[in-house]
Every structure is written in C-alpha cells, then in structure tokens.
Amino acid sequence: MSLSGLFVFSATYVMATATPGPGIAALVARVLARGTAGVPWFIAGFVTGDLVWFAIAATGLAVLAQSFATLFLIIKYAGAAYLLFLAFRLWTAPAGSIGLGRPARAESGPRLFLAGFAVTIGNPKVIVFFLALLPTVVRLDTLSPAGFLQIAALSVVILSAVLTTYALAASRARRLFTSPGSLRALNRGTGAMMAGAAMAVAAR
Numbered sequence: 029m030s031l032s033g034l035f036v037f038s039a040t041y042v043m044a045t046a047t048p049g050p051g052i053a054a055l056v057a058r059v060l061a062r063g064t065a066g067v068p069w070f071i072a073g074f075v076t077g078d079l080v081w082f083a084i085a086a087t088g089l090a091v092l093a094q095s096f097a098t099l100f101l102i103i104k105y106a107g108a109a110y111l112l113f114l115a116f117r118l119w120t121a122p123a124g125s126i127g128l129g130r131p132a133r134a135e136s137g138p139r140l141f142l143a144g145f146a147v148t149i150g151n152p153k154v155i156v157f158f159l160a161l162l163p164t165v166v167r168l169d170t171l172s173p174a175g176f177l178q179i180a181a182l183s184v185v186i187l188s189a190v191l192t193t194y195a196l197a198a199s200r201a202r203r204l205f206t207s208p209g210s211l212r213a214l215n216r217g218t219g220a221m222m223a224g225a226a227m228a229v230a231a232r
Contacts, residue, residue: 029175033166038182040165041157045190049153051144052194057115059198069137071191073144075184080149081158082183086168086176106146115223 029037051074059067148154162168166179 029166029171029178034178034182037165037179038186040161041183041186042190044153044157044161045187047153049151051147051151051154052191054143054147055191056194056198059195060202063202064195064199066137066140067192067195069140070144071188071195073141073146074148074191075187076141077145077148077151078154078158078183078187079180081154082162082180085158085162086171086179088168105150112223115220 055067055070055074058070166175171179
C-alpha cells in the first residue's frame with residue numbers, strides 16, 4: 029500500500045480503537061481492580077480478535093462468516109459470561125484483597141486471552157469497523173499480500189499501544205484508592221463496569 033493509504037488507515041483505526049467501548053471498559057475495570065498483572069494476555073486476546081475480523085473482511089469471507097453465526101454467538105456469550113463472573117468476584121471481594129501492598133491472586137493468562145478474544149469477536153464496535161467502515165478506507169478488493177501484512181502489523185501496534193495507554197492510566201488511578209472504604213467502592217464500581225461491558229457485548 030502507499031504511504032498515504034497506510035496513514036489514512038492508521039488515523040481511522042486510532043480513532044476507532046481509542047473510542048471507549050465494551051472492550052476498553054472491561055480492560056480498565058480489570059486493571060483498576062487487579063492491577064496490570066496478566067494485562068498483556070488480555071490485550072493479546074483483543075489484538076487477535078481484531079486480526080480475525082480483519083482477515084474475514086480482507087479475504088472476502090464476510091458472507092461466508094454468516095454461516096458460522098452460531099459459533100460467533102457461542103464465543104460472544106462465553107466471553108460475556110466470563111466478564112459477568114469477573115464482575116461478581118469484584119463485587120463480592122473483600123476490600124483488602126486489592127490493596128496495593130497485597131496483590132490479588134494472579135489469573136490464568138490463557139483464560140484472560142480467551143476472555144479478551146471472546147469480547148472482541150462479539151464487540152459490535154469492532155464488527156462495524158472491519159465489515160462496514162474499513163472497506164471505505166482501504167480497497168480490499170485490490171489489497172496485495174504485502175498490503176495485508178502491513179495493515180495487520182499496524183493493527184497490532186496501534187491497538188496494543190492504545191490499550192496499553194488505557195491500562196497504564198487505570199493503573200495510575202488505582203493508586204489513589206488506599207482506605208478500606210475506597211477499596212470497597214472501587215471493587216463494586218469496577219464490578220459494575222465489568223458487568224456493563226458484559227451486557228453491552230451480549231445484548232447486540
């Protein structure tokens with residue numbers, strides 16, 4: 029692809045990924061409650077999900093993907109169910125369990141990866157971008173293998189950078205919560221945010 033084409037895609041993708049949605053809400057909620065441990069796994073799940081939708085759009089498999097609508101629904105609801113499980117754990121967690129001096133028990137990396145992937149596969153914002161907006165920015169019908177790899181690489185870098193920025197900002201905000209009362213409020217607030225993200229994914 030030309031440099032101008034890559035620039036247009038990058039600018040559009042940055043705006044799309046930086047706009048808060050269910051995925052960012054889930055990421056921020058988890059970091060506020062549990063810190064940054066395991067976040068790379070979570071982000072890798074989001075990135076992989078985006079690459080799957082990009083591959084579907086770029087290879088003209090959008091129509092074929094409709095044949096697997098049931099599978100996508102299962103993945104979507106599984107991701108929403110896991111977010112609801114995390115929300116319940118956050119809501120009912122003792123205030124001291126997320127104290128900065130007492131790290132919470134680490135969650136399974138692969139499980140976090142699958143959660144991020146499932147949320148992205150069922151995220152309406154992601155689907156609309158790749159299946160509706162992307163074709164207006166990139167000529168997918170004439171996209172070369174080199175162009176495909178360039179866009180895929182940019183997607184990985186941009187999305188990882190955007191999500192890492194949100195995670196670091198949430199981590200800094202988390203340091204403000206030190207008293208038992210504020211920690212309890214943080215637990216329940218992030219639990220509600222996580223549940224909201226789950227409902228946003230499941231309802232669309």
